[in-house]
Amino acid sequence: MSAKGWILGIETSQPTGSVALGRVGGDQEVDFEPFPIGLVHGREILPRIDTLFSRHPGAREELALIAVSAGPGSFTGVRIGVAAAKAIAWACKVPSLSVSSLEIIADNAVGNGDWRVLLDVRRGRCATATFRIEGDDRQRLTDDAILSWDEMLGQVTSREQLIGSGCRTIPGVENHPRGDKSWDDPKAAAVVKIARRRLLLIETGAEEPPRGFTSPHDL
Template sequence: MTILAIDTSNYALGVALLKETEVLGEYITNLKKNHSVRIMPAIQTLMKDCERVPSNLTKIVVAKGPGSYTGVRIGVTIAKTLAWTLNIPLVGISSLEILAAGPGRYFDGLISPIFDARRGQVYTGLYQVENGELKVIEPDQLTMAVDWAGKLSELDKPVLFVGNDLSIHRERITEKLGSQAVFSSITENNPRPSELAMLGKDKQGEDVHTFVPNYIRLAEAEAKWLEAQGKTL
């Protein structure tokens, strides 16, 4: 089994190759550059360096959102195309779950991955590792950062916050949670594509034709268009 994992859902771009329980290779950047231009060369370079060809792949695992509308769409489109062309399974994993998986494995408490959604909002969810497996405590959602912090403060448990956007919301979180809030180090804030591959390794493949990203909310342009048409969101 050789899995190709693809994550372009946020600024961090990541691809990885996993064979059984061995990470063959991994490529990550955290740059504000066009993923549509960079993702295929990244995949090709990784495949070449790991001496693999497309016919060696047995599964595609992709970050399905939430995150950047355009970024999510790029990754999902490429993943669907590869899975359909190679006739292999496609699995989608929450972009927030990927972020929580790495550092959360070593934290005795709750894990809240954070992506900034502008205007004081965040994409987030709540996870906890139980018996070595990452469990969903609160599903992925779009919420005001201050409201989310207030909700977590009522749980009376330590919460590990993870993500490159923490600096935007750290002050609000600290005001509400105080010492209950734990913040990841900068080396833990990039979602690892190898974690993505591991999360999708044993999951059942989804129908390529009906597979869709999880944007959580409509893109702003879509929302404005629907509003102009007098349609209810």
Template sequence: MKVLAIDTSSVVATCAVLDEEKLLGEYTLNQDMTHSERLIPMIKTLMDSLKLKPEDIDLFAGSVGPGSFTGLRIGLATIKGLAHVVDKSVIGISTLEALAFNVPFDGIVIPIMDARRDRVYTGIYRWENGKLLNIMEPTILNIDELLDIVDSKYEKVLFNGDGTLVFKDRIDEKLKDKALYAPISLNMAKASSIGELALLKWEEGSQENYFNLSPDYLRESQAQRQLNEKR
């Protein structure tokens, strides 16, 4: 069973193809280009390199957020369009769950994504017996509020995500040696993590219709907030 997975929730654009328990290929770029410019060429390059066509893919997967509003819309429109053309199922994966899945750490993993204004998108996850469990649902919090929760509940945690670059000094000041950090390569979205999670959820019976798959922003867009303020 082949899965095409993508993640465009941040400045990173990444796509991967998995076949059951094997990663066939992955393409990741972290540079200042728009996803509308690079995503389709990346997918085509990867698929051509693997000598695959869209009809060879059995399941399509994409990150549903949180993250960049524009990036998520572009990514999900792409994955839904491909699934629609070949009439295959899609599965949406939380960006935060995928980040936590990058790091099979024996303990608490806390992905943090910069949400501006001293806030982070975050969740709290724990690995148990080789399975990733969600123990705090994805949410948006002030970084100090998150650190208070962590300091009061946990002895050792591992952080990953782009928020670690923004808030590392404050994390260290508050948590000191309670805080560990993932390697640089595991701070970014990985389409392979999206794809593997999608396979696991498929095996559990999950699937979604490409008409209904939608982003999970966790907050209103800036344009919507400005409109509400005017009202």
């Protein structure tokens, strides 16, 4: 895949949605369009994507990959993002891949160490996963899981720092170190950055192409 191509990132799994556009290769800055807070994802997503393309002439024709958040999060929000990703991937005949919302949030963290992402999914349960950050390297330590609050509290270690909206609301985590509140929201710019890393792994054979990569129908 040409390093001159573009990646479109879509994040609609949480209350604050966004879209982003960045080059496939290198560490170039990612252009970013946030949505207003609220239940506006369906209204905002396509106009915001058009705004991104209008700022980068030729990017629509050079689109190489669509990456979209796949939750956990709002069922309606995820459905809006995935539906848009499928439609654009089909129309532009480009690959697509899904990214965990927990991994997207973890990408916001600044500082080395183990970071546990927490999202409160109600009824005494949370979505969680742990990642290790060392400089620019991100390593997943655990799979995404839905746990009761008590199960999660039994797993949290003293070396873990917490990030995600759940670390502000779930009882029992108050004494654990937490990241800055501004890092709690997943952003489409991180979707693009994660997609860049995964695309390199796929193209070098280090990772198998995920579902949806060759057919958006499977997203």
